[in-house]
Amino acid sequence: MREDLRKITPLLVVLFFALAGASTLWTGVTSLSKGVRAGWPGDRDEIYSGLESLAFGSAFIIVAYGLHRRDRRIRILAIIFSGLAIAGTLFAAITLAPQIKSLSGLVLVLALFMFMWQLFVLIWLLLPSVRKQFS
Numbered sequence: 536m537r538e539d540l541r542k543i544t545p546l547l548v549v550l551f552f553a554l555a556g557a558s559t560l561w562t563g564v565t566s567l568s569k570g571v572r573a574g575w576p577g578d579r580d581e582i583y584s585g586l587e588s589l590a591f592g593s594a595f596i597i598v599a600y601g602l603h604r605r606d607r608r609i610r611i612l613a614i615i616f617s618g619l620a621i622a623g624t625l626f627a628a629i630t631l632a633p634q635i636k637s638l639s640g641l642v643l644v645l646a647l648f649m650f651m652w653q654l655f656v657l658i659w660l661l662l663p664s665v666r667k668q669f670s
Contacts, residue, residue: 556595563588617657
């Protein structure tokens with residue numbers, strides 16, 4: 536059982552980064568198309584948001600591919616991305632605390648699950664055994 540978990544955990548982490556990249560890329564494509572379809576000269580905020588999302592989505596996909604290849608430099612980038620994701624989640628939770636009370640239970644459960652998953656990914660990336668695999 537434990538060996539199976541050791542084999543599947545790296546794939547789950549790669550899948551996490553790949554899904555984050557795919558969803559961010561999709562957000563970028565939709566924002567960019569909305570901005571371009573707006574009247575001349577276009578909705579610049581949507582265009583800039585779309586370009587930013589395309590850049591971050593591409594970076595997440597590169598991280599997923601690098602983790603799959605066991606690239607040690609990409610592992611450091613993945614640690615930075617995971618830390619930023621956790622910091623962003625905590626910042627949002629702190630600043631939106633009054634609005635969080637009015638959310639439904641399912642939304643809170645999903646948000647807590649995503650936070651725990653981000654924490655799991657960061658802890659996994661920092662494990663000494665994982666560091667050894669990437670050296």
